[in-house]
Amino acid sequence: MKIVILGCGRVGALLATMLDREGHTVSIIDQSNSSFQRLPGEFGGNEFVGNGVDEEVLLRAGIKEADAFIAVTNGDNRNIMASQMAREIFKVKKVVCRIYDPIREETYREMGLETICPTVIGAQGLFDAVTDKK
Amino acid sequence: MKIVILGCGRVGALLATMLDREGHTVSIIDQSNSSFQRLPGEFGGNEFVGNGVDEEVLLRAGIKEADAFIAVTNGDNRNIMASQMAREIFKVKKVVCRIYDPIREETYREMGLETICPTVIGAQGLFDAVTDKK
Numbered sequence: 286m287k288i289v290i291l292g293c294g295r296v297g298a299l300l301a302t303m304l305d306r307e308g309h310t311v312s313i314i315d316q317s318n319s320s321f322q323r324l325p326g327e328f329g330g331n332e333f334v335g336n337g338v339d340e341e342v343l344l345r346a347g348i349k350e351a352d353a354f355i356a357v358t359n360g361d362n363r364n365i366m367a368s369q370m371a372r373e374i375f376k377v378k379k380v381v382c383r384i385y386d387p388i389r390e391e392t393y394r395e396m397g398l399e400t401i402c403p404t405v406i407g408a409q410g411l412f413d414a415v416t417d418k419k
Numbered sequence: 420m421k422i423v424i425l426g427c428g429r430v431g432a433l434l435a436t437m438l439d440r441e442g443h444t445v446s447i448i449d450q451s452n453s454s455f456q457r458l459p460g461e462f463g464g465n466e467f468v469g470n471g472v473d474e475e476v477l478l479r480a481g482i483k484e485a486d487a488f489i490a491v492t493n494g495d496n497r498n499i500m501a502s503q504m505a506r507e508i509f510k511v512k513k514v515v516c517r518i519y520d521p522i523r524e525e526t527y528r529e530m531g532l533e534t535i536c537p538t539v540i541g542a543q544g545l546f547d548a549v550t551d552k553k
Contacts (some may be wrong), residue, residue: 286547286549286550292472295519295520295521296537296538296541299521299539300541300542300545303461304549343485353549354511357541379549381549385429393453401541403430403540403541405433408437408516411430411434411489411491412534414515415438415487415489415513416441
């Protein structure tokens with residue numbers, strides 16, 4: 286699969302590494318060149334410096350041919366906007382968007398965006414660990 | 420159960436709310452008073468302003484009587500140090516520590532700390548979503 290990842294923070298870099306190792310074609314975008322240092326030396330994907338809500342940058346990263354787009358910058362709004370562009374403008378089939386704020390996450394999930402909320406997942410995991418429900 | 424939570428960020432506040440609603444006695448510590456605004460109006464637990472690696476603060480929050488301690492500040496090192504204090508000095512039975520850095524997480528897990536790494540959980544969840552393994 287051709288996969289475009291927006292955001293090379295800890296999660297973006299680890300995800301890119303995992304997908305690259307599985308043989309997928311990975312493009313990863315980040316505003317800061319130094320973020321790509323999180324990727325291992327053997328990373329075979331392509332790195333793009335730029336703003337992910339800029340169409341030009343998404344096009345350079347190959348969004349038109351992408352099978353999947355994942356938005357994992359540290360900004361909820363940036364992730365939401367980029368995901369909507371990937372879905373609505375570039376018709377990417379699989380789009381997943383990270384949203385930290387549970388309220389915004391619910392809203393955009395109801396609007397049809399595929400979302401992941403680390404806040405809810407984290408709190409639920411800890412709740413289960415403490416109350417021994419896991 | 421008596422539960423002490425260190426860190427009233429998004430996850431800490433949500434976890435405190437969930438545990439409080441279930442009838443547990445919750446104490447929550449944060450360096451910043453304004454963090455407690457994340458808690459709902461009906462929150463019945465106790466809030467403590469202070470540094471979680473300070474024994475005095477942990478004692479005020481009732482660490483000696485606690486059945487569980489959860490460290491979810493934004494600093495991995497602070498979470499690790501506070502968790503070790505809870506376990507070694509105050510002999511809290513159930514201690515769970517959030518560590519963002521996967522390498523440090525593995526190290527401390529091997530040393531016997533119960534840890535949760537949002538980076539690994541997040542990347543794995545996204546990997547499964549994209550590759551349709553979930």
